[in-house]
Amino acid sequence: MRFTINGRLHEVEPDIRTSLLDLCREHLGLTGPKKGCDHGQCGACTILVNGRRVNSCLSLAVMHQEDEIVTIEGLGEPGSLHPMQQAFLHHDGYQCGYCTPGQICSAVGMLDEIAKGWPSHASTDLEQVSLDDAEISERMSGNLCRCAAYPNIVDAIREVAGADARTGSDVGA
């Protein structure tokens, strides 16, 4: 099987049952995506497939051979961090760090969805999307942080989004 991950072509022959998550972690040494629940509930495995955020644990690798896959390693590296990685550092958007790669990939995918004008459950008007803290919480609800670093995660995302509309509402993702 052939995979394009972080701009590099890989040829491997994993078991047919292998998820994209296990492909990255066990076959390609890309241990950024994390295995939390392995059932799509925690979001720690979030990666970008053709620019869209997905749960890599609920994706069969064999089905994604034509796709452009980006993991946290492909977003940026020490010395050339992605703005979202830099913002998480700046705002201390983590404690143990286990959920962080998924949070960052999810946040990058989420801001792209906002740019496309996609509404969310928190949107009052489906045709006029704006980004406030309630929107960030709703749109990031697929990423759990058991250390509960949510307020700082929201701060980091808001900074990257350039949104300064602080609603003052509780930030519970």
Place this chain on the structure above:
Amino acid sequence: MKLFDYQRADTPEQAAASAVAPGTRFIAGGTNLLDLMKLQVETPERLVDVSRLELAKIETREDGGVTIGAMVPNSDLAADPHVIRNYPVLSRALLAGATGQLRNKATTGGNLLQRTRCYYFYDVATPCNKREPGSGCSAIGGVNRILAILGTSDQCIATHPSDMAVAMRALDATIVTVKADGDRRRIPMAEFHRLPGDRPHIDTILEQGELITHVELPSPPPGGRHAYRKVRDRASYAFALVSVAAVIEVEDGRIAKAALAFGGLAHKPWRDPEVEHILIGQTPGKALFEAAADALVRDARGFGHNDFKIPLARRTLIATLQDLTGGR
């Protein structure tokens, strides 16, 4: 996960023909099927990958209706400008379900075919008539907070978990399929999902190998007021305890049309013509809404932990009607 054979289909007809053997399942988004395969609740011998089929378009028909390809991701359907403008109840229902990551993968066809989230269906160590026919129902007399109060049988009280399907039921959608022998058929949403009866392991009327290719929505009623109200245990990423998809038309101060479908109550998206009949032609108001809500739960039966759903369904319907009509 049990080992399986994998093949990719090039056309819908080929997919259907190659899935005629028992033990074969289609896979598209995979967000529900792979989850269940990891737990060995689902143990298909063969997967037919339909994710690359040319069924990912949303098309507006000449009659003003919409034809949705079965592979359209939930995200794209919820954000489609025509859907937002003319079928906001569908956008709202989709956005009330799952997470951004899951909606990006989950497809229109797959969403309709979701399995129940009953705890015992997922727990292979317990009896479950849906998972293992004839083994018994652990939910009746067990922990059943999230389970059904309408249309149940003494063999199964599972609910259908989809939000999208509830909106499609209110919108009178039609499911278009291709069968293993190449025949096509059009299935009204009302007939697509089954009640459990004495065969709760069968969720829909689809035959082995029958593939959903499209979902058609009839042209939208002009002036219809849409709402999807979902009550759940947490504000995001939780299945409905009770949900209501409502499309109401008010003319000259009276309810001209009412389409009301309910999630979280039954083995299928629930719709009761009697509830709508009570409302039509009448002036919106609290007493009227209470009469409709009484009709909704007339035959409801709780199983202990889920008794609360009976008053909750009543109140959710009344609140939704008040919001949409202003009737007090």
